[in-house]
Amino acid sequence: MNDAAAIFDALRPPLLRVAYRMLGSMADAEDVVQDAWLRWAHADREAVRVPEAFLRRVVTRLCLDQLKSARARREDYFGPWLPDPVVEADMEEDVTLPLMLALERLSPLERAAFLLHDVFGESFDAIAEILRRDPAACRQLASRAREHVRAEKPRFPVERSRGFEIAQAFFAASRGGEIARLSTMLAEDVSLYSDGGGKRPAAGRVMRGAGEVIRTFAAIARLMRGGTGKLVRYAHINGLPGFVTREQDGILQTTALLIEHDRVKAIYVMRNPDKLRHLEAPSH
Numbered sequence: 001m002n003d004a005a006a007i008f009d010a011l012r013p014p015l016l017r018v019a020y021r022m023l024g025s026m027a028d029a030e031d032v033v034q035d036a037w038l039r040w041a042h043a044d045r046e047a048v049r050v051p052e053a054f055l056r057r058v059v060t061r062l063c064l065d066q067l068k069s070a071r072a073r074r075e076d077y078f079g080p081w082l083p084d085p086v087v088e089a090d091m092e093e094d095v096t097l098p099l100m101l102a103l104e105r106l107s108p109l110e111r112a113a114f115l116l117h118d119v120f121g122e123s124f125d126a127i128a129e130i131l132r133r134d135p136a137a138c139r140q141l142a143s144r145a146r147e148h149v150r151a152e153k154p155r156f157p158v159e160r161s162r163g164f165e166i167a168q169a170f171f172a173a174s175r176g177g178e179i180a181r182l183s184t185m186l187a188e189d190v191s192l193y194s195d196g197g198g199k200r201p202a203a204g205r206v207m208r209g210a211g212e213v214i215r216t217f218a219a220i221a222r223l224m225r226g227g228t229g230k231l232v233r234y235a236h237i238n239g240l241p242g243f244v245t246r247e248q249d250g251i252l253q254t255t256a257l258l259i260e261h262d263r264v265k266a267i268y269v270m271r272n273p274d275k276l277r278h279l280e281a282p283s284h
Contacts, residue, residue: 004040004041004045007040007051008037008040008041008051008055011051011052011055012033014052014056015033015036015055015056015059016029016030016033018056018059018060018063018115018120019032019033019059019062019063020084020086021095021100021103021115021119022060022063022064022066022067022111022112022115023063023066023067023070024070024083024084024100024103024104025070025083025084025275026084026086026275026278027084027274027277027278028066028070032059032062032063032066033059035062036055036058036059036062039058040054040055040058053126056116056120056122056130057129057130060112060116060130060131061130063108063112064108064109064112064131067108067111068108074104077197077198078196078197078198078204079194079195079196079197079198079202079203079204079205080193080194080195080202080203080205080206081104081195082097082101082193082195082268082270082275083097083100083101083238084270084275084276084278085237085238085254085256085270085275085276085279086237086238087235087236087237087244087254087279088235088236088237095115095119095238095239096152096238096239096240096258097237097238097239097240097256097258097268098152098258098266099149099152099239100238101152102148102149102151102152103115103145103149105148106145106148106149109131109133109141110141110142110144110145110148111145112127112130112131112141113127113131113138113141113142113145114141114142114145114146114149116130117138117142118142118146124138124139124142127142158241158259158260158262160236160241162262163236163240163241163257163259164234164241166185166241166257166259166262166264167234167241167242167243167257168234169181169185170182170185170255170257170264171231171234171243171255173185174217174221175228175229176228177218177221177224179214179217179218179221182214182217183210183214185263185264186210186213186214186263186264187210187260187261187263187264187265188209188210189208189209189210189265190208190209190210190213190263190264190265190266190267191206191207191208191213191265191266191267192206192207192208192212192213192216192266192267192269193206193266193267193268193269194207194269194271195268195269195270195271195272195275196271196272197271197272197273197274197275199271199272199273199274200249200251200271200272200273201271202269202271202272203216213267224248228248229245229246229247229248229253230245230246231243231244231245232244232245232246232252237254237255237256237268238256238268240256240257240258240259240268241256241257241259242254242255242256242257242268243255244279247271251271251273251276252276252279252280253269253270253271253276254268254269254270254276254279255267255268255269255270256268
């Protein structure tokens with residue numbers, strides 16, 4: 001059993017990456033990985049030639065089962081749904097937040113085929129075994145998924161230091177009530193996503209266009225009346241520059257910015273406390 005635990009512990013981080021990208025929820029991903037451990041502990045391990053391949057297959061199938069119920073839950077979700085925020089220290093990020101939102105629009109099988117092949121580099125023969133489909137069907141699933149998500153891949157990736165410069169300026173302007181300055185930073189077609197999950201105040205829909213977004217921030221500034229949250233740190237959040245704050249109610253919040261041509265194209269604010277618990281650690 002000690003060998004089984006050692007093998008599994010070494011593979012836990014990549015398995016968690018697979019599960020999180022499939023589900024968009026750290027809590028659900030951790031549950032799936034724990035379930036995979038139980039199956040690994042009771043498996044005939046002598047018959048397993050490649051533990052990583054075996055466990056990735058188990059995790060993917062468990063995620064496919066989870067996605068069926070997750071889709072039903074998200075249909076009843078209050079306001080915009082965003083995936084749990086992952087900051088750079090927690091997980092090496094190769095799937096950005098806009099891409100994860102695009103993945104939500106795929107079928108579970110398309111999502112699995114795309115992630116396994118395009119992100120994790122699995123062969124279609126291996127994917128066929130995992131999804132219980134033939135390789136040609138898996139290739140077609142991945143191709144359809146690729147067409148759907150192509151538009152969400154960053155066309156103009158911002159250089160890291162420049163991204164943080166813009167995040168710092170955005171934080172100062174938005175928290176300082178400098179609405180005129182903030183307006184110069186936004187793209188005309190900017191979108192604001194705010195996920196409170198019905199548990200903290202947040203917009204009930206996506207705000208679209210510079211005018212509407214500016215009015216929203218102006219209203220927030222009036223409500224805060226000079227009180228602002230405390231900056232915890234600047235960080236990459238799901239592959240985008242942004243910042244983590246502790247708000248006046250004592251709960252963390254993350255803000256991630258999609259930047260194109262030095263303008264903020266989209267703003268993703270996570271306020272749902274259930275999706276922020278994994279960030280509550282001494283380092284944060």
